[in-house]
Amino acid sequence: MPSLEPLFGGIDIYLFDQILRGRVPPGTTVFDAGCGGGRNLVYFLRAGYDVRGIDSDAGAICAVRALAAALAPGLPVDSFRAEPAEANSFPDRCADFVISSAVLHFARGREHFRAMLEGTWRLIRPGGVLFCRLASTIGMEERFVPLGDGRFRLPDGSERYLVDEATLLVLTRDLGGDLLDPLKTTVVQDRRCMTTWVARRRA
Helix, strand or coil: CCCCCCHHCCCCCCHHHHCCCCCCCCCCCEECCCCCCCCCCCCHHCCCEEEEEEECHHHHHHHHHHHHHCCCCCCCCHHEECHHHHHHHCCCCEEEEEEECCCHHEEEEEEEEHHHHHHHHEEEEEEEEEEEEEEEEECCCHEEEECCCEEEECCCCCCEEEHHHHHHHHHHHHCCCEEECCCCEEEEEEECCCCEEEEEEEE
């Protein structure tokens, strides 16, 4: 059986699910807010999507630019910029489908989290979609040690900013969005919880 890796790279399985369900049709402008080296972008680059991205790590941006040059040489170099989500230079409402995968839980506290989220949300066009994966307390509420300002120590020893179900529902409403899917959480045994949050920005 041929490998799917050349076609899809190391894509998040929950993002792959969005593609299979027709949520990212051809012609969609895709933006990865925290793109790293581009593991979630291989399919979109190969398929000719208009792809853009940011990451605070300049080395990661060098890597994703090299990936884009190989798979989609027509994309401008400045489609990928070494910038944080909360202070990126892309214009408002520039994308139809915005990815934030394993980014927001690195917030330093509540104010930083809100700034990162708002810097990401402003990129979405009316009717567009936010696909977000982030750490949460959902399903393991009693297993985290609070450190203050929304941050917790996880059973695996790491420290993360964590959200809960109520917070995500309030944020969806306050940002002017609607859940496109119910919140879905994967509990990684005695380590962490990762929640998939998919919301559509109201037109």
